[in-house]
Amino acid sequence: MNNRISIIYDRVRWEEKEIFKALEHKNIQFSKFDAKTLVLHSDDSVQSIQDVYGNSILQRCISHYRGMLIAHYLESKNCSVVNNSSTSRTCGNKFLSTLAFEKAGIATPLTLFSFSDKSAVNSVASLGYPSVLKPIVGSWGRGVVKLNDMDSAKALIEMRYNDDGLLSKIFYIQQHVNRPPRDIRTVVVGNEVLGAEYRYSSNDDWRTNLSLGAKIENCPMTKELEDVVIKASESVGGGILGVDLMESDDGLLVHEINNNVEFKGISKFTNDNIAHKIVDYIDTVSKR
Numbered sequence: 370m371n372n373r374i375s376i377i378y379d380r381v382r383w384e385e386k387e388i389f390k391a392l393e394h395k396n397i398q399f400s401k402f403d404a405k406t407l408v409l410h411s412d413d414s415v416q417s418i419q420d421v422y423g424n425s426i427l428q429r430c431i432s433h434y435r436g437m438l439i440a441h442y443l444e445s446k447n448c449s450v451v452n453n454s455s456t457s458r459t460c461g462n463k464f465l466s467t468l469a470f471e472k473a474g475i476a477t478p479l480t481l482f483s484f485s486d487k488s489a490v491n492s493v494a495s496l497g498y499p500s501v502l503k504p505i506v507g508s509w510g511r512g513v514v515k516l517n518d519m520d521s522a523k524a525l526i527e528m529r530y531n532d533d534g535l536l537s538k539i540f541y542i543q544q545h546v547n548r549p550p551r552d553i554r555t556v557v558v559g560n561e562v563l564g565a566e567y568r569y570s571s572n573d574d575w576r577t578n579l580s581l582g583a584k585i586e587n588c589p590m591t592k593e594l595e596d597v598v599i600k601a602s603e604s605v606g607g608g609i610l611g612v613d614l615m616e617s618d619d620g621l622l623v624h625e626i627n628n629n630v631e632f633k634g635i636s637k638f639t640n641d642n643i644a645h646k647i648v649d650y651i652d653t654v655s656k657r
């Protein structure tokens with residue numbers, strides 16, 4: 370008998386629809402849960418939670434904290450969650466990701482962390498211009514700012530420091546990587562790199578996020594790229610991941626790993642059906 374699988378999401382995108390189709394195709398019984406409608410009881414028993422969700426859960430929430438905390442909750446009730454809470458925690462937080470890359474010896478852009486306006490200004494002065502300021506939690510390029518000179522850097526840091534946002538007093542400031550006007554997005558499922566694409570920034574933005582109008586092209590897979598991507602994926606605990614890299618003067622640098630990877634674009638450049646691979650992977654993990 371097939372395991373029962375649950376999918377938890379907060380928006381049904383093209384990717385979630387493909388995963389539903391793959392589950393149907395493989396005749397696997399599954400349930401869908403909109404995270405925004407859940408009410409989780411602290412005292413529910415392991416048995417009752419497994420009766421509702423099965424023991425194998427795919428966590429696809431776009432919201433970092435929502436998804437990560439749901440994963441924690443379900444794991445506390447002995448459910449198997451993909452991606453697990455630890456991978457979600459690391460990938461959803463750029464500060465923790467950078468530490469994981471460094472610890473595993475993965476080349477990543479030099480980043481300075483500071484915790485006040487004054488030390489942040491010192492970080493920028495030490496990296497020079499341009500440098501890049503990023504929110505430690507966020508995606509789609511939102512709030513990722515190129516700091517071109519001291520006046521604007523100081524103003525931005527001051528604004529951030531006086532903001533009441535939970536994480537706005539934490540400054541993640543990175544060397545600006547001298548790269549072509551593109552980066553590389555790869556999709557990994559378990560120990561397989563399923564595809565890679567170049568993302569070219571549009572004419573009116575330096576960032577290469579698709580949400581900001583980037584154009585995609587096939588990126589040929591090389592042994593070097595594959596090795597770096599697998600090592601990077603392992604450094605955050607593995608799973609279903611989007612590993613992003615930049616081509617620097619010193620070779621490939623991993624700058625980010627996405628925990629809730631979108632794969633519509635890259636599907637054009639791979640022979641694999643990524644949704645099918647994802648379903649097979651959840652099945653394997655739940656049987657471990």
Ligand SMILES: Nc1ncnc2c1ncn2[C@@H]1O[C@H](COP(=O)(O)OP(=O)(O)O)[C@@H](O)[C@H]1O
Nearest residue numbers: 501507508509510511543544545546576577625
């Ligand atoms: N250090 C950097 N040097 C040059 N470009 C960068 C750097 N960091 C980010 N970028 C550009 O900005 C984009 C968004 O940054 P990223 O760290 O991926 O944040 P997000 O999680 O919002 O996508 C990247 O895809 C890349 O194009």
Ligand SMILES: [Mg+2]
Nearest residue numbers: 509510613625
């Ligand atoms: Mg990114």
